[in-house]
Amino acid sequence: xxxxxxxxxxRAWNGQPPDGRLSVVAALIAIVMAxxxxxxxxxxxxxxxxxxxxxxxxxxxxxxxxxxSLAVGVTAIAVALGVALAWLVHRTDxxxxxxxxxxLALPLAIxxxxxxxxxxxxxxxxxxxxxxxxxPPPVSIYSFAGALFVLAVFTYPYVFLVTGAALSRMGRAHxxxxxxxxxxxxxxxxxxxxxxxxxxxxxxxxxxILYVLSDFGAxxxxxxxxxxxxxxxxxxxxxxxSATVLSVVLIALTLLxxxxxxxxRRRARFHPSGAPRPADLVELGxxxxxxxxxxxxxxxxxxxxxxxxxxYWSVIGVAEGAxxxxxxxxxxxxxxxxxxxxxxxxxxxxxxxxxxxxxxxxASAALERLAYAGYALPGVIVALGLIFFGIRYLPWLYNTxxxxxxxxxxxxxxxxxxxxxxxxxxxxxxxxxxxRVSGLSPLAVIARVITPLVRPGLLAGGAxxxxxxxxxxxxTLLLRPAGFDTLAVRVWVEASESVYYLAAPAAxxxxxxxxxxxxxxxxxx
Amino acid sequence: xxxxxxxxxTKTYPGITSPAVDALSLEIKAGSVVTLLxxxxxxxxxxxxxxxxxxxxxxxxxxxxxxxxAGPTAWVPPERRGVGMVxxxxxxxxxxxxASNVGFNLPRAERAERVAETLxxxxxxxxxxxxxxxxxxxxxQRVALARALAxxxxxxxxxxxxxxxxxDLRVHMRAEVRRILAEAGTTAVxxxxxxxxxxxxxxxxxxxxxxxxxQVGSPREIYxxxxxxxxxxxxxxxxxxxxRIGEDGDSVVTDIGVAPCRHTxxxxxxxxxxxxxxxxxxxxxxxxxxxxxxxxxxxxxxxIDAMVEIQLADxxxxxxxxxxxxxxxxxxxxxVRFRVxxxxxxxxxxxxxx
Numbered sequence: 001x002x003x004x005x006x007x008x009x010x011r012a013w014n015g016q017p018p019d020g021r022l023s024v025v026a027a028l029i030a031i032v033m034a035x036x037x038x039x040x041x042x043x044x045x046x047x048x049x050x051x052x053x054x055x056x057x058x059x060x061x062x063x064x065x066x067x068x069s070l071a072v073g074v075t076a077i078a079v080a081l082g083v084a085l086a087w088l089v090h091r092t093d094x095x096x097x098x099x100x101x102x103x104l105a106l107p108l109a110i111x112x113x114x115x116x117x118x119x120x121x122x123x124x125x126x127x128x129x130x131x132x133x134x135x136p137p138p139v140s141i142y143s144f145a146g147a148l149f150v151l152a153v154f155t156y157p158y159v160f161l162v163t164g165a166a167l168s169r170m171g172r173a174h175x176x177x178x179x180x181x182x183x184x185x186x187x188x189x190x191x192x193x194x195x196x197x198x199x200x201x202x203x204x205x206x207x208x209i210l211y212v213l214s215d216f217g218a219x220x221x222x223x224x225x226x227x228x229x230x231x232x233x234x235x236x237x238x239x240x241x242s243a244t245v246l247s248v249v250l251i252a253l254t255l256l257x258x259x260x261x262x263x264x265r266r267r268a269r270f271h272p273s274g275a276p277r278p279a280d281l282v283e284l285g286x287x288x289x290x291x292x293x294x295x296x297x298x299x300x301x302x303x304x305x306x307x308x309x310x311x312y313w314s315v316i317g318v319a320e321g322a323x324x325x326x327x328x329x330x331x332x333x334x335x336x337x338x339x340x341x342x343x344x345x346x347x348x349x350x351x352x353x354x355x356x357x358x359x360x361x362x363a364s365a366a367l368e369r370l371a372y373a374g375y376a377l378p379g380v381i382v383a384l385g386l387i388f389f390g391i392r393y394l395p396w397l398y399n400t401x402x403x404x405x406x407x408x409x410x411x412x413x414x415x416x417x418x419x420x421x422x423x424x425x426x427x428x429x430x431x432x433x434x435x436r437v438s439g440l441s442p443l444a445v446i447a448r449v450i451t452p453l454v455r456p457g458l459l460a461g462g463a464x465x466x467x468x469x470x471x472x473x474x475x476t477l478l479l480r481p482a483g484f485d486t487l488a489v490r491v492w493v494e495a496s497e498s499v500y501y502l503a504a505p506a507a508x509x510x511x512x513x514x515x516x517x518x519x520x521x522x523x524x525x
Numbered sequence: 526x527x528x529x530x531x532x533x534x535t536k537t538y539p540g541i542t543s544p545a546v547d548a549l550s551l552e553i554k555a556g557s558v559v560t561l562l563x564x565x566x567x568x569x570x571x572x573x574x575x576x577x578x579x580x581x582x583x584x585x586x587x588x589x590x591x592x593x594x595a596g597p598t599a600w601v602p603p604e605r606r607g608v609g610m611v612x613x614x615x616x617x618x619x620x621x622x623x624a625s626n627v628g629f630n631l632p633r634a635e636r637a638e639r640v641a642e643t644l645x646x647x648x649x650x651x652x653x654x655x656x657x658x659x660x661x662x663x664x665x666q667r668v669a670l671a672r673a674l675a676x677x678x679x680x681x682x683x684x685x686x687x688x689x690x691x692x693d694l695r696v697h698m699r700a701e702v703r704r705i706l707a708e709a710g711t712t713a714v715x716x717x718x719x720x721x722x723x724x725x726x727x728x729x730x731x732x733x734x735x736x737x738x739x740q741v742g743s744p745r746e747i748y749x750x751x752x753x754x755x756x757x758x759x760x761x762x763x764x765x766x767x768x769r770i771g772e773d774g775d776s777v778v779t780d781i782g783v784a785p786c787r788h789t790x791x792x793x794x795x796x797x798x799x800x801x802x803x804x805x806x807x808x809x810x811x812x813x814x815x816x817x818x819x820x821x822x823x824x825x826x827x828x829i830d831a832m833v834e835i836q837l838a839d840x841x842x843x844x845x846x847x848x849x850x851x852x853x854x855x856x857x858x859x860x861v862r863f864r865v866x867x868x869x870x871x872x873x874x875x876x877x878x879x
Contacts, residue, residue: 015539016580430616433579436603437610438630439676452620 014361019442023363026351030370033410036385037373041251043388044244055245059230063246067226067253070147070219071212077152078208081298082159083201087189088291090167092282100295101164102522105157107302109514111471111488112154113217114507117495118306119150120221121313147224153302154218155211159204161522166200167193185282199264206261213254214378216474221495227253228380232474235384247381254377310511313504322505327490330506334486337401337476338469341408342416342462348409349416349461350454354446357424358432371417374410382410383475390479399481407475412468416461423457424450467517470510528555528712529576529680534585534595536571545571547736548585553714553729558706560715560723563733564759569716572733573682576714577610578603590679609673609711611683615665617657617672624653627671643671647705663694670702674709681706683715687722699725720760724748732756749803750788750871757801757873762830764802764845770794770872777872780837781845782815785867798872804830806869807847813864820844822855829855833863 009017017023047055089100107115122128123141130136139145170193178192194201216228225233227250234243284291317323352371355364374382386407390398397403427450435445451458473488480489487506494503531551537544546568553559561569574580575587578594578601586596589608594601617626628640644650647667657665666686673681686702687695703726706713717723723730724744732739732747732755740752751757754765768779772794777786779800792798807815817835829849834842847863849855 011539428614428616430612430614431618433577433603434610434612434616434618434672435629436579437577437606437608437678437682438672439604440630441602441604449618453618 012361012363013359016359016361018355018359022351022442022446023355026355026364026367029348029352029413030367033413034370034373036382036389036407036410037251037377038385039389040244040247040381040385043241044248047241047245051241052245055242059242059246060249063225063227063230064249064253066144066224067213067250070144070151070224070226071209073144073148074151074155074212075205075208077148078156078159079201079205081152081156082204083163083194083197085156085160085295085298086164086167087193088295090164091193092284092291094284094288094291094295096292100299103299103303104160104295105518105522106299106515107154108157109518110154110303110306110511111217111473111514112151112215113221113473114310114491114511115154115302115306116146116150116218116221117491117500117503117507118309119146120495121309121500122305142223144224147219147222150218150222151212151215155208156298156302158207158211159201162204162207163197163200166197170196202261202264206257209257210254210376213250213257216378216380217492221492228378228474231380231384232478235387235478240384240388243384247384251377251381258376307508307511310504310508313500314508317501317505320501322502327505330485330487330490331509333401333484334470334488337404337486338408338466340402340405341412341469342466344405344409345413345416345465346420346458346462348413349420350446350451350458353417353421353424354450357421358429368417372414375412375414379407379411379472379474380478382407383478386410386475386479401481401484403479403481404476404484404486405469407479408465408469408472411472411475412465415464415468416458419461419464420454420457423454423460427453464517467513470513527552528557528590529553529714530588531572531576532586532588534572534575534582534587536568536575536580536582544568544583544736546575546582549736549738550585551731551738551741553712555712556710557728558703558713558715558726559729559731560717560727561731561733562717562720562723562760563739564718566735567733568736569718569733570684571736573684573714573716576680577608577682578606607676607679609676609678609681611666611669611673611681611686613685613688615657615669615689617665617668619657621657622653623649623655623657623660623668626657626668627675629672629675631675639675643675646674646708647671648701662690663698666690666698667701670705674705674711678711680712680714681709683713685716685718687717687719695722696725702726724760730760732759734759749869751801751873754799754801754873757871762804762846764804764807765873766800766802766843766845768798768800770796770798777870780839780841780843781835782865784865784870786870786872787867788871790872792872799874801871801873802845802865803869804846804848806866807845807863808866809847809849809853809861810864811862813862815864816860816862817845819855819857819859819861822857824851826851829853831855831861833861 085104088094089097089104094100120127120141123137123146125136125140127136174192174196175188178188183191214228216232219226220229220232227246231243231246231250234246352367356368386403390403397406431449431453432445435449436442440448471488473492476486476489477492480486485493487510491503491507491510494500529552531549533548533550534546535544535548536546549568549572561572563569571580575582575595576589581600582595586599587594589606592601593599594606618629621629623644624640627643628636631639640653641650644652647670649664649667649671652660652664657668660668687698690698699722715723715726727744729741730744730747731741734755740747740756747756747760751760757763757765766779766781768777770789770792771778771783774789774794775785775787776783777789777798777800784800784802786800815835817833819831820834821832823830828851831847831849832844833847834844837843855861
């Protein structure tokens, strides 16, 4: 019996079991990360057959339709925009390429709920368009079309960045080969370039789909009901068991997308050979200015106009005294909960990442996957799980700001893990062994040698978690103690009552902070 | 006295059927310099990592000094084994300067003194405040060695320490490392796939193949009297010939003629055997009894490697490799005469060359 256990343990760790304390710590972290989501699934078993049947009959089909149709529509638009822009910026003689490469990624710094608020200001029933034209736009912003428009405008950069990165790595060998075989420029694009980009486009599209499935702020602001907003309002009505049922369906939907992505990645894989020479640029000729107009139009809709709206209302807000003591109080609250989450993430990321890097095995891969649970799944579900779990097992933490920080850690720890992991990959395992023979225990090696060496990655990871936490909306709304407001919460509350001069300054602060990690993201691609 | 004892040690990596180290037993004497030599995949690095404690044996036991460090009931982690290690890419801590690398984890009381002493030993006095990236390859090597020696380990383990150095520096560092180890008086175990490193630096060479020991001996024994075909071919270049033990017991009779041989394993006359005749033991000599035609000649600077085709008694031909002094002029098609020196002729087993 004991021998069998030892053999299973050896198999799971690929023959290299790590230090016992280290694996216990990493396992605890991974379990905490996965616990909220697991708990939601577990609780859904208590919803009862009747409730399940009723929801599956009445609510679920409608929600599936509204959610999936929105995800498909947004993804289609985002792919079309992203691929076209990436090709124009990387493969043509479009003027100002270098500038567009990073400015076209900027919409990622604007949380879609902030973008939604900006477009309500412009296109809403009492918006600027009505002021200019005397009548609101024929299609209401509070509709499928509104959600489709706003989400597509703020998510196309996922496709743009991933496709652009693939285009710049692709080199020109294949395209030249096709030209030599008699294909014209359009034929090359259609038969060589686009097929080779398929996996990159797919990866970008999956990011967009996952975002749409998880988005709460934008759809709720635009009063369009998807799974996330339905779950949120179900909880507002204290029908938490129904919320768990809807959550389980949404989790299944998300896992389906993730599974399809893994499958697709396995099938299509193109290896770029070495460091290729950059491809020749396609000459746009007379289309140059049309293309430039298109790029400027996208940039205006996705960045200039929304930021302009925020600046406009912020100026009014500052004049009206919006930056009062209460505002700074919200800012301080935000910094506290986000800062706490960043600190905890930096500490918690290292053990998991270290095991994955130094003890590559089934067990460490499983721990890493568990730690991704809260990142892959929508924030409302994480919040729902933490409410259940907190009330029952962490009453001292429930209804405190600490609970919000914990939710941020569960949601964003993988960002710190990725950043720390890429730093750790640069440190040879021989360094660890050299420290061991110098007399350090495994834990001392991490504390005294690895931590100083991966400090840049740890700090970058902490910064990423901090910024993501500032933006976070659904978990903050659901978990905050009464009277505890953050900047994101204020944006939400003031905007829902159309008090834009109070919402805009806070939103602008969030956007300004969000620009920072974008630079890190751009350096990676 | 044996400093390190490996007793029927076996290590199999998960998912791989053949063991990386297969029931290996080895004793390493205190103060000696031993090289584990073999091609990649022979288990030499695994053996070193087993001694260091980075791998656990599946069976067998290992002791260092008085203590059993690995066995069915014993396990001592690497940090408590009293070993020092020099890694292939040096693995200096990039965030620490030379003094902090060498003094890493030494007791504070003796740190400064010991760092100064050790840096003196490796000829790097005054480099204390340099960072690793400011050092040349040879200097990094010295720091790595100093770090391994600073805690006065019972044993220093060196994993392909010369592999990352270029040719000139390599020859120089071999002599330096030899000197430093002799002054420190530590037992040292090297891992190498390079025969010239192994021959130059070791008291004892352990030739390994497929996780087992092929032959243990001094560099001279390994080179002059290889016991197996594998050792003969892996260490240096050689000619393998079929033959039988001569009537006097001090020679072998081969297709190319009778060669004097002092390493016959006392096999009775007439036994069919395989003979290794080193290229160095074939000496060009106008009076020599053997003759042949040069098919290929490669000038290497240190010697001329000539492939000579010899007419056999039965009418066939055989190609043998001959090392000639570089001052000689040899061109393809020349007819040459040579003789066999007895020192580098060894019987490596019974039966013909497979």
